[in-house]
Amino acid sequence: MSEKQEFDSRLQAVLRRVYGEQIALASANRLSGGASQETWLLTLSGTGAPDTLILRRAPEGMEATDDSRAIGLPNEARLIRKAAATGVAVPEVVHVLEPDEGVGEGFIMSRVEGETIARRILRDDEYAKAREHLPAQCGRALAGIHRIDGSDVPRIRESTGLAQVEQYEQTYQEIGVCRPIFDLAIVWLKENAPKPLAPLLVHGDFRLGNIMVDEQGLAAVLDWELAHYGDPREDIGWMCTNSWRFGQSEKRLGGFGDVEPLLEAYAEAGGAEFTPRDIDWWDMLGSMKWGIMCMGMYETFRSGADASVERAAIGRRVSETEMDLVNLLEGQRHA
Structure with a gap:
């Protein structure tokens, strides 16, 4: 056999x-x-x-x-x-x-029927109605996620925003590549950190690619392996990160909509009341994190630890996150 x-x-x-x-x-x-x-x-x-x-x-x-x-x-x-x-x-x-x-x-x-590939969700006509519904649906879903009591589930750790800045700064230093915009973003994040909120269960990777979408909108939330206790704004900011807009940068929320309807639905479903500016810091954190992740993936390719084309291709996206960080920092300077 x-x-x-x-x-x-x-x-x-x-x-x-x-x-x-x-x-x-x-x-x-x-x-x-x-x-x-x-x-x-x-x-x-x-x-x-x-x-x-x-x-x-x-x-x-x-x-x-x-x-x-x-x-x-x-x-x-x-x-x-x-x-x-x-x-x-x-x-x-x-x-x-x-x-x-x-x-x-x-x-x-x-098995949940639907689509996870962002390019199709953002561009295909069959998902036009879904794109209209998704912001509010995601807001309600996040409000539900942030109500979950995971106290009896092992290995769910706490990870605050500043702790993540320190974690990724350490990773950046270990990689040993000098990219000044990341140094500047790390300093800005440390100096402008928002007052922390009481930690709630957060999904940790809430974005297109990790949700199933059908013609009516959100069909299922997938991929919970990075769940942890943290600031609820983290989940919202991660979906707003420009890398997860998949080329549709004019739509702040995942490339499919505006963040305001999500925030309104989130509050109506029992979540805290946030403004778009409350998400800015987490948006910056998201671009910094993903950029350093991309650096790490290229390093695994360069070192031969993982010589797959996928690692090299993702590594090339560091430059995209550098441009995102420039735009975000410029936006804060003129805010």
């Missing part, structure tokens, strides 16, 4: 544990993921179960470690279930993998 056949056999046993012996795994096809985390489309036959499901897994030996920013897939599943209980649109978690099942660490969830 091949390794793939053994994997399929174990996965079928898991599905039968959940749905009964009448279920068979027709196919398991890997969709995406890196070396440490994978996404699979499962097609089932038989009665009493959905036709398709999604498996998120880390193979044995590739689980998130304690020093990782990721909370680990079992904890991600717990947060998704909590999000569903607060009314946030998420996939249904149908099973969390057990160690004795031999499939790795992860969970099986429902």
Whole structure:
């Protein structure tokens, strides 16, 4: 029996544990993921179960470690279930993998129909109505996320805005490349840090690419592995970061809308009342963070640690974030 056949056999046993012996795994096809985390489309036959499901897994030996920013897939599943209980649109978690099942660490969830590719969401006519609805829908979703009590979920850490500035400054210094606009942005962020708010659960990577969108708008919030306790403005500012507008820079919110409708819906759904200027600092933080991440990805390519074209291509985007930081700093100077 091949390794793939053994994997399929174990996965079928898991599905039968959940749905009964009448279920068979027709196919398991890997969709995406890196070396440490994978996404699979499962097609089932038989009665009493959905036709398709999604498996998120880390193979044995590739689980998130304690020093990782990721909370680990079992904890991600717990947060998704909590999000569903607060009314946030998420996939249904149908099973969390057990160690004795031999499939790795992860969970099986429902398949949500829609689109995650930003270029299509922002440009295709079939998502025109969705783009109108998304700002308010995202505001309501974030209000729900920020209400989640994750106190009983392990490995959710606290990360304030200033702590992230210090973290990424250290990474920048370790990379050892002098890019003056990042030095200036770091100084500005330290000198203009807003008064911190009481930490709430934040998604940590709320943006196009990590939400499922259908023709009516927000269908599901995905990819919760970077959830942590922090300032709720962080999630809003991250979606406003110019890199996540995917070329539609005139629309501050994700390239699809204005931030004001999100802020209004967020407050109406029980979140705090913020103004667009309250998000400016977090917008700057987002561009600084992503730029330094891009530097790090190029460094892994340059060093040979990961010689993939993807790492090199992302590394080239540092210059985009430099221009974003110039524009943001100029905007603050004239504000």
